[in-house]
Amino acid sequence: MTRSRAARTGGVRDADARSLIESILADSEAIVALGVTLEELGEDTAVLRMAKQPELTRGDGTIYHGGPVASLIDIAGDMVVAVRAGGGVPTISLRVDYLRPCTGPYLLATARLRRFGRTISVSDIDVHDDQGRLCAVGRGTYSSLVG
Numbered sequence: 001m002t003r004s005r006a007a008r009t010g011g012v013r014d015a016d017a018r019s020l021i022e023s024i025l026a027d028s029e030a031i032v033a034l035g036v037t038l039e040e041l042g043e044d045t046a047v048l049r050m051a052k053q054p055e056l057t058r059g060d061g062t063i064y065h066g067g068p069v070a071s072l073i074d075i076a077g078d079m080v081v082a083v084r085a086g087g088g089v090p091t092i093s094l095r096v097d098y099l100r101p102c103t104g105p106y107l108l109a110t111a112r113l114r115r116f117g118r119t120i121s122v123s124d125i126d127v128h129d130d131q132g133r134l135c136a137v138g139r140g141t142y143s144s145l146v147g
Contacts, residue, residue, distance in 0.1 A: 017041055017083045024088045036075055044113035046079045051106045064102040069136050076111035077123035077140030084116045087146035096138045104130035119144050
């Protein structure tokens, strides 16, 4: 993000974006408990990883429970808005569609910022398993105001 763009949007510059996101992730006990980490950060995109833990699965332990998958979607969507907003933002609404069982040693959530508005922002999120199979999609609506 250029200096003028950062000033115009209230966002952070690229050099500081990774640090901001890693700080937000580390400061939340819930996010730490889920084992969510930042893999990649681009302009208006973020890729987060969630490693499998027994507490995050159901049944025989091979399939992720839907709750942690929804949380991963929400966290990833929040992070792409946070870069532009300059900090963590509240979720207004979240939609999740489960397309297939999420399995494997980890999941990757790729979030794309669709709109950053003065008060409301929207991001779309795809969740893939370790084999690259799309297992869930989501859309989050967030406040554009840090809070």
